[in-house]
Amino acid sequence: MTKSHGRGRVWLSVISAAMVAESSFANAAELNILTWEGYADPSFIEKFEQSSGCKTTSTYVGSNDDFAPKLAAGGGVYDIIVPSIDTIGLMRQAGFVQPIDTSKIEGWANVYPEFSTATDVAAEGETWSVPLVWGSISLMYRPDKIEPAPDSIGVLFDPKYKGKIAMWDDKSSLYWTARLLGYDNIYDLTDEQLETVKQKLIEQKPLIRKYWATAGELTELYANQEIWVSNTWTGLQSKEVNALDKGFQVVEFTPKEKAEGWMDSMQLVKGTPNEECAYKFFSFMLNADGQCGIVGSTGYFPVNPDAVSACLTGAEAEAKKVNNIEFVKSLVMWQMPARLDKYLETWNAVKAAP
Structure with a gap:
């Protein structure tokens, strides 16, 4: 399908009108994450907080259609958002997020390239999201x-x-x-x-x-x-x-x-003062504690197969499609309409x- 550069223009104009000019973010070293149920389970989030010194607070969405209105009305509340692959492009077009410096992320090189180079993950010569989990x-x-x-x-x-x-x-x-x-x-x-x-x-x-x-x-x-x-x-x-x-x-x-098929990825909210904690979070979630943790809490599939080599073996690895990227190709993968x-x-x- 040929993608239209004008996709969602009407909705984007509504969003832009609702955005506040000045944002009052949460205190530094306190990450506020807008994400999905199971993506911030204490079983692994507590490990992140202990190792990083960064406190996290998570708010849950029920649909990808929730991200834009919450960001437009939130007054700078959030530091990281976790939309699906059909929504990350809209977040960029609406000006809600900023590019990602992948050199700061441990484990980036081991992410399936089908995700790390996917449309809207990579756009305009920049990387706009960090793949997290798929299914x-x-x-x-x-x-x-x-x-x-x-x-x-x-x-x-x-x-x-x-x-x-x-x-x-x-x-x-x-x-x-x-x-x-x-x-x-x-x-x-x-x-x-x-x-x-x-x-x-x-x-x-x-x-x-x-x-x-x-x-x-x-x-x-x-x-x-x-x-x-x-x-x-x-x-x-x-x-x-x-x-x-x-x-x-x-x-x-x-x-x-x-x-x-879908893939959820982490995006950095534009202007956040908590970049240091955000990049620590990105690295944590792409490595063993984060990938094993989120797969264990949700039942979804890892984006970094190397990170789960110890926690998923044999039948478990097969069930979670580890190194089975052909399964991705069998799905009707989400795209932004x-x-x-x-x-x-x-x-x-x-x-x-x-």
């Missing part, structure tokens, strides 16, 4: 309730499971629906295609129990037996649900329409529909 988005269901075993995204649109379906409250719901409809250009849909996707999602709404926002919320929906099937962040929520031992298990599967503002408008129209 896929699959489907998850209760095999005791849904038979036969599903193999398609279509299970999320099956009237037989009305009231027992959940979908992530994220614009990626458009991608899922577009793939179900057989569209290959899911990040550059035409107006007509977007309209068809919107109508398909509006037709689905009576079947939906909840659009979930966080990993914890989806886990509770299953734990309370409110839902039987959903999309899911592969590896994380199934582990959490099954660990509750509620008398049932959930199973993940990759639909025949393929799974989406060519017309981001139109995609957001469409998704918001779906949610606003009765």
Whole structure:
């Protein structure tokens, strides 16, 4: 797909208007991180704080669409943000982040080059983010309730499971629906295609129990037996649900329409006074304690295979796709939509529909 330099222009202008001219950042040596659940678990964050002398405070997002509004309204609260690969370019275009000096990051050379040189990670002759962790988005269901075993995204649109379906409250719901409809250009849909996707999602709404926002919320929906099937962040929520031992298990599967792939990376908020701590954090997270820690807390896949050589071996390494970059190529990797503002408008129209 040819990327448009004008992508998201309307939304970017709104963001720019909301940005404050002067920012009052947190005190030096105190990193404020805007990130995802499981990415700041005490099991490894405490090691960072002890070794670096830098205190951390983490705020969690439920969607990539949360980053820009929080930064625009935050008045300089955050030092590091951790958006996905389809959002890091927007953060650069909006002027929220500054380039990364990779010479200051221990472990940078060992990151999969498919990530360290990816579009928007590297742009305009600079590096704009530090890859952290990656994975896929699959489907998850209760095999005791849904038979036969599903193999398609279509299970999320099956009237037989009305009231027992959940979908992530994220614009990626458009991608899922577009793939179900057989569209290959899911990040550059035409107006007509977007309209068809919107109508398909509006037709689905009576079947939906909840659009979930966080990993914890989806886990509770299953734990309370409110839902039987959903999309899911592969590896994380199934582990959490099954660990509750509620008398049932959930199973993940990759639909025949393929799974989406993502990579989350760390970005340095423009003007932060805490660069020294930020670079210590980048180095920590790319090495053994950080990579093993975040893989252990989330179930996701490491970006630095060398860093996990001691903590992931044999079957564990195979399950986490260590040195299996071919798996990345099998996924429909996220990209920033060519017309981001139109995609957001469409998704918001779906949610606003009765």
